Amino acid sequence: MEWYQLANAAQIDSPAIVIYSDRVKDNIALLKTMIDDIQRLRPHVKTNKIAEVVQLMQEAGIQRFKCATIAEAEMLGMVQAEDVLLAYQPVGPKIVRLLELVQKYPQTAFSCVTDNKDTALAISDIFAAQGRRLPVYVDLNVGMNRTGIRPGQAALELYQYLHTLPGVIPVGLHAYDGHIHDTDMTIRKEKCDAAYAPVAMLATQIADTGLPRPVIIAGGSPTFPVHAKRKDIQCSPGTFVFWDWGYGKNLPEQPFKWAALVLSRVISVIDEQHICLDLGHKSVAAESPQPRVHFLNAPAAQIISQSEEHLVLKVETASQFPVGTVLYGVPLHICPTVALYEKAYVVEDNAAIANWRIVARDRQIII
CATH class of the missing domain: 3.20.20.10 (Alanine racemase)
Known part of the structure; x- marks a missing residue:
């Protein structure tokens, strides 16, 4: 099992952010x-x-x-x-x-x-x-x-x-x-x-x-x-603290690890080479040009389009990604991505074991 894969992914609704x-x-x-x-x-x-x-x-x-x-x-x-x-x-x-x-x-x-x-x-x-x-x-x-x-x-x-x-x-x-x-x-x-x-x-x-x-x-x-x-x-x-695809690519002298990923699922198989995920604009920072996310277990996938709730990918063989397949993505820009979620799933030993509230995503906590 790869470091990012979750043994209990079936218990996590998607899209979600997971922190290792x-x-x-x-x-x-x-x-x-x-x-x-x-x-x-x-x-x-x-x-x-x-x-x-x-x-x-x-x-x-x-x-x-x-x-x-x-x-x-x-x-x-x-x-x-x-x-x-x-x-x-x-x-x-x-x-x-x-x-x-x-x-x-x-x-x-x-x-x-x-x-x-x-x-x-x-x-x-x-x-x-x-x-x-x-x-x-x-x-x-x-x-x-x-x-x-x-x-x-x-x-x-x-x-x-x-x-x-x-x-x-x-x-x-x-x-x-x-x-x-x-x-x-x-x-x-x-x-x-x-x-x-x-x-x-x-x-x-x-x-x-x-x-x-x-x-x-x-x-x-x-x-x-x-x-x-x-x-x-x-x-x-x-x-x-989390690192992301953008800095990982552009700042090679800083060998930090990806520690926060977006978890997404295939929700539709469009044809032999196209699939749709539940990772829309509301789920990953959308201020940058595509690709806004790189999938660790689908590295060759190409982003075709994205809307509020959907992300369409072109893959070599869509049959390898049936409906329900979980994909793990490294966001291009992690900071605004984190702010899109109310909570994060905390991962240890390939299993989500807890939730951390992303408390400061709100404009106001008490004050």
Whole structure:
């Protein structure tokens, strides 16, 4: 029996997501060997969104985390994570929700990012009104062109401005370089170093003004091997915990294992070469071009079409895949795939033995 096959697959309705806990633990252990100090790790939980997975990282000694939503931050508070960065600038009601998180989970040190004076002032006003000061990081745009302020004079002035506000405490810089994902490691490193240089310069400029040297949080999965070799900065890979087909193909220097698969079934045999599965847009991340999933036990299958509830494959001989056949797929992009499911089946020794709720897929848990 292959590592991914389930002896009790007949008990699992499809489509489903299945998590291989031993492989998750292996991926966490591998991550720890790739950096000189595990205290420099701040994994992003957007990939897993599961409290039990976070607890596996905590048991391995990882205590700092990064997240993108209030629900993810609350999940981390629920498992008493020591240090949580909301790497998403809170605007409007989210500022109040973040305050409520800070109040409800006092054992967790929460922080957030900001990239402009108006939002920083709004955060400060709400926290200061409750006699609190929230640690904040300046979010830097190092080429992603999505959020953040360019490192330079304006960013320095913003950092200095934060020190004048009563409701925040500026502690560092956040630089996500998600636009860098070249397969060639030499090219990737060159681009990563170029994007990081202005961040390091800004940190020096801040220190030169007499302020404490800022903490730097940088990178994601593609640039993790580069940032891991720097000194003192914190690194934020996330996909490593489950891995996926996209990163497995494009980042060969990172030998993580596929630890989360989608389980699907053949629901119709169309003709001699075409079959239909129950793996539609609602069951695997659909933002990328096809193929969005690679089937381990049907590697030659070609995706012909996909709709909300259906996936049509072309195979060499359809009779080899009768109705009811279970297929195991590696998603191209695991992070949004996980968010499509309410629960995951946990696998040990080729059998599903438990369910883990994907608690942070929701926009709101309690707060």
